[in-house]
Amino acid sequence: MSEPATTPSIRIGTAPDSWGVWFPDDPKQVPWERFLDEVVASGxxxxELGPYGYLPTDPNQLADELGSRGLKLSAGTVFTGFHKGDDQWKRAWDQALDIAGLVSKLGxxxxxxxxxxxxxxxxxxVLESRTLDDGQWTKLAAGHDRxxxxxxxxxxxxQQFHSHADSHVGTTREVERFLAATDERYTNLCLDTGHFSYYGGDNLKLIDDHPSRIGYLHLKQVDTSLLFDVLKNDVPFAEAVTQEIMVEPPFGVPELGPIIERVAALDPQIFGIVEQDMYGCSIDRPFPIAKRTREHIFGETAAARVS
Incomplete structure (x- = not known):
């Protein structure tokens, strides 16, 4: 008798961002110990590591804190500005030495x-032009491949590149141009479902068009009833976050279940990390949202798994 078919699934996790954490140290943010405890309580x-310095940076201490709670680390985060010139390499690599050095020790x-x-x-x-010229695009792509x-x-x-609201790579055409200019051996996408939808991107079409370039997921939804006001009135992304532009599922777009299923069919080793963008919220607000979001995702699709 043949074994019953199983649905491909990916690991679903969460991030400090879903608890309103954007900076290593901010008195308005939830203390890191409480964040870890509430992650566990949410299921x-x-x-993710979050901003470097929020969680302990000593690998032994971090391993102990995570291990005692049954938690594991999927990724760290760095910030880059390669379009600005060759001097940006040192800045990027200095971050990588710290952050990749830390997270790689934890697996x-x-x-x-x-x-x-x-x-x-x-x-x-406003720090610079909203768009890049051809020379800046060349520097951007070369820097990320390096x-x-x-x-x-x-x-x-x-490396998993994250297109972002208020960045030079946000729209579908910009993401497509970035992918065409980079080498999939070294540069692929952290497809953030909310940020890609922020500028009208079709997540499922991007996955279908570039299946080999999807390396990681950030799962979030954008509130379309607010989005057009944000775009029409040129509201900065940080301000839009305080207005809750990234909304608790299932009250926004895109629908997460089909995206998870499509990506699970590509590669069950890809992570789907819930990352809602809640900076500026009260410290008591994230936990019940995180718990409900996990319940929603696991209730919507069989292609989600805990570990």
């Missing part, structure tokens, strides 16, 4: 890489 086993195999925003997420100040190659060779870590 997750996988987390993580991914680094989520977020490009610098043209408008500050801390002050909403970083991805170095991460793979030095740490066995895979």
């Amino acid at each position: 997750y086993e996988w987390i 993580a195999e991914h680094l989520v890489v977020i490009p610098d925003l043209w408008r500050s997420d801390a002050t909403s100040e 970083l991805g190659k170095a991460l793979l060779e030095e740490f066995g870590i895979k």
